[in-house]
Amino acid sequence: MYAITVEDLVKKFGDFTAVNNLSFNIESGEVFGLLGPNGAGKTTTISMLSTMLKPTSGNASVNGFDIRTNEDDVRKSIGIVFQDQSLDEELTAYENMDFHGRLYRIPKNVRQKKIIELLELVELDDKKDNLVKTYSGGMRRRLEIARGLLHEPKVLFLDEPTLGLDPQTRNHLWDYIEKLNKEKGITIILTTHYMEEADKLCHRVAIVDRGQIIALDTSEKLxxxxxxxxxxxxxxxxxxxxxxxxxxxxxxxxxxxxxxxxxxxxxxxxxxxxxxxxxxxxxxxxxxxxxxxxxxxxxxxxxxxxxxxxxxxxxxxxxxxxxxxxx
Ligand SMILES: Nc1ncnc2c1ncn2[C@@H]1O[C@H](COP(=O)(O)OP(=O)(O)OP(=O)(O)O)[C@@H](O)[C@H]1O
Ligand SMILES: [Mg+2]
CATH class of the missing domain: 3.30.70.980 (YebC, transcriptional regulation domain)
Incomplete structure (x- = not known):
């Protein structure tokens, strides 16, 4: 079964077409990349697939759920890390995780165990009680990824996961992302404008420009x-x-x-x-x-x-x- 199917997806803002007839399928267990410059339509695409934004036309399904008619099931089955940071600075890492867990109505005992397990996964467990405002950019990103995984989604959306991070931190994050895919079998769709990132992480890459896919294949083949x-x-x-x-x-x-x-x-x-x-x-x-x-x-x-x-x-x-x- 496909984790994601996209058919003729279009998003217009007024008479400007941000996403122009995208079609592609993502296999379950795949790491799929949308690579393109600023303004290519990457975030708009992710926003539609995660039901944050209504498509102008076209169809898409995520984990078998229609993004137009079954928004709740889509949301429950995905994790998302936004391009712009969305953590609460005045809370600790643990509190940020806990808040998210309560939103998803995860029972307390499961929540507590899961939060620690995920903070260990991204190596932040020893800093779990520090305020997020004391965290570095790379630590914040790791925390956001851990948070996105709390309700055990089958599909994880990562919008520019390493934007603005130094090369060493970026490499470190790539390791986590690979680990999530290999060890937990999570399907990952990520956007990036770093070609090295697409090259390193993605099984297949769709190169997008001005709202359209101009090439789609394995990086090797491209x-x-x-x-x-x-x-x-x-x-x-x-x-x-x-x-x-x-x-x-x-x-x-x-x-x-x-x-x-x-x-x-x-x-x-x-x-x-x-x-x-x-x-x-x-x-x-x-x-x-x-x-x-x-x-x-x-x-x-x-x-x-x-x-x-x-x-x-x-x-x-x-x-x-x-x-x-x-x-
Ligand atoms: N709410 C909106 N209203 C009008 N135009 C928008 C809106 N959101 C996005 N756009 C436009 O749609 C185009 C695609 O934007 P989008 O954010 O999807 O690009 P992107 O590929 O994610 O770029 P970046 O690499 O800078 O994050 C841009 O030209 C942007 O200005
Ligand atoms: Mg973007």
């Missing part, structure tokens, strides 16, 4: 489809370079971007000298050149012509993108 290696060349004369090397038989794909060219090919190290020689013979200056194995970033770039990082670069970019989306 990267392999780009083909072998990627050479990135930064040059002012990128267009000249493009016309000179485009017909080389070794090159599988070549794309021109703002101030650089990306080339997809097998065994890049064997062919790179030839490309550089051709450039210099034609008086083209190469500012920098790098060779790497394709990442999910390359996949995003391939489908959208933009990089996720570029999208993250400035608020101006974000505004521009939103304006484009609205047009």
């Amino acid at each position: 990267k392999n489809d780009i083909g072998g290696d990627v050479i990135t060349i930064v040059s002012q004369q990128k267009d000249d370079l493009y016309s000179i090397i485009r017909s080389l038989s070794e090159i599988k794909s070549i794309e021109v971007h703002d101030n650089f060219i990306t080339i997809g090919l097998q065994n890049a190290e064997k062919h790179v000298a030839k490309i550089v020689t051709m450039a210099s013979e034609n008086g083209i200056t190469i500012e920098s050149l790098s060779i790497h194995k394709p990442t999910l970033e390359d996949v995003f770039l391939h489908f959208t012509g933009r990089t996720i990082r570029e999208e993250e670069a400035s608020t101006k970019d974000k505004m521009r993108m939103m304006m484009k989306g609205r047009r």
Whole structure:
């Protein structure tokens, strides 16, 4: 049975379409990622699946329950960690957990046992009586995950679980998330704009952009489809370079971007000298050149012509993108 099914899901805010016809299924026991830049529609999607937001059209079910007609059963069967922190700062970790447990009407004796067990799982049991306002960002995130698991959900939604955390804390959290999936068999749907996170954690990744899925598969498959290696060349004369090397038989794909060219090919190290020689013979200056194995970033770039990082670069970019989306 699928843990989640999504069919032609749409969310409009006025005449702006934030989620545009999403369809996908998530297997029970899967870790599924929605990867995309700011404003892609990730949180909106999660909000609809967790019944926080009504879809404009389309269907979806979670744990077999219809998100439109069976909201209560959907809510009881899921755990959710929101993108924005939702802990009570003035309460201790234990009290935050206890409050949540009472909301879900978990009997006192079960609640007490379960809270300790979960705080041990995320290694916060020794700090259970400290006020949350004294917690670090990583500790808060771990507490929110523990809280989301208190009523033993089969499906856990994690909206940007490691946003803004340092790399070490992020790695640590990834271990917990993997453990939850492997040891407890919990289906996890997470959103992220960190490609490393999607790469590391997710069995399958849906790359979303402007409310649409532009690619969906295992990270391995998505990267392999780009083909072998990627050479990135930064040059002012990128267009000249493009016309000179485009017909080389070794090159599988070549794309021109703002101030650089990306080339997809097998065994890049064997062919790179030839490309550089051709450039210099034609008086083209190469500012920098790098060779790497394709990442999910390359996949995003391939489908959208933009990089996720570029999208993250400035608020101006974000505004521009939103304006484009609205047009
Ligand atoms: N309540 C709302 N009213 C109007 N527009 C909204 C509302 N909520 C979201 N949007 C717009 O819908 C788009 C998708 O937003 P959403 O929060 O789903 O993106 P996201 O992928 O989660 O981005 P981020 O990575 O920044 O969290 C954005 O352009 C956003 O401005
Ligand atoms: Mg979001």
